[in-house]
Amino acid sequence: MTKVMKQFLRWIILGGTLFFVAKALKDNWVGVTTLKIDAAGWAILVIATGVTLLAHTWAGWIWTWVLRDLNQSIPSVQFIQVYLKTNIAKYLPGNVWHYYGRIVAAKNANISAGAATLSVLLEPLLMAAAALIIVVLLSNQFAATQTNLAVLICQFLALIFILCGVHPWFLNPVIRFLHRLKNKKSANKTQPQAAINLERYPIRPLLGEFGFLGLRSLGFILTIYAIYPVNLSQMPLLVGAFSFAWLLGLVVPGAPGGLGVFEATAIALLQHRFPSAVVISAIALYRLISILAETSGAALAWLDERLVNINR
Structure with missing residues (x-):
């Protein structure tokens, strides 16, 4: 019965978020269809795709750091390839198959089952911790009033709690x-x-996750910039909004790859700071960019592995 309830809850969450995104798209459809992307905008979108691919490659490298912190001697390039090849599996129902693929690959490389399992648990945990720290530090960007001393104290205590938690x-x-x-x-x-x-203390992987989120945020900001001007003063808001939306997409059940949850959260946070049509278009474009970057990463990792095997 519990399993049925969990499955039902996942479908409710996914259905609710997709309904919210669909309604926002319907309400702003005219504005979305009137947006035009010029040649410079398309070039920026290509750069955003490359930056997003770099972010996933960087995340694979961080996974090797986690394994080394668990006293596992591994070839970095091989495990980055494994990370990129399995990353696309997160869009499968269940949202766990990319972790399963990494555990199997690590065990096949003579890594103990305990270390392999722990590494794929720690890696998203450190990602979530880094995202939460960014959200706490930039939470004033979403506040309607000026930050006061009480808020600063709460932010400080939250940071201490997160850092102690890992x-x-x-x-x-x-x-x-x-x-x-x-x-x-x-x-x-x-x-x-x-x-x-x-x-x-996993200080190096934790710091590395800030780099991962920074690159992902940059890809998101470039996507918006391709269709709408962005000021430097808006960067903290966009980084904070992206980090919060990405974090919810990671932790909320029933959303493979954060699909729906990320989009709904980003729309809710940004639709009052930017034109709604711009926000919806940029988020839709960024989802396509993310999938293209992940697919390209998996294909390039597979091709590189095959070329190495042929040359042996």
Whole structure:
């Protein structure tokens, strides 16, 4: 019954967000169809696609850092290829198949099941932590009134909470608890696997995730700039809005690849700061750019792997 309720909830969330996006598109359809993209705009969109592809490649490199923090010796290029090839699977129902593909590939490379599983759990956790930090720091961009001391104190406490949440002091007990549950459910109780722990604070991967979100935000900003002028003063708003929308797309269930949730959140945050037609067009374009970048990344990784195998 619980499984049925979870599945029902996922469909409700997906259906609700898609309805919101469809209604916004319907209400602003005339404005959307009148927008024109000139030659310079198309060139900017190509650059946005390249920046987004670079962001996913960078994220694959960060995954190798996470594995090294778990004391795994791995070839970086090979695992970046794995990351790019599996990334497109996040659009499949369930939103877990890209993680499953990475675990299988890591185990095939003689990485322990515990380290492989933990790496694909830590990587999105650090992404979410970085996005949450950005949202907290830029939350004043969405406030109707000027930031006061109480808000600054709340922001500071929230940052401390987030940074402590990814500390080994807090993560390792959770990892050990989950490991014990897995061993209890395992049929092979005579040979329990040793738990994998974080030995140090994952500072380098966490900082790397800021670079990932910065590149993704830049791709989003370039997409808007291709159809509408953007001022430097609007950059913090756009980065904050993108980070919040991307974060909700990552954590909300029932949205493969954040589909629907990202769009609905970005529209809600930006439609009162930019013309609605511009926001909807830019978000639709950016979804296409993201899919094109992810597909290109998977294809290039596959091609590079084949060329290396041929030359051996």
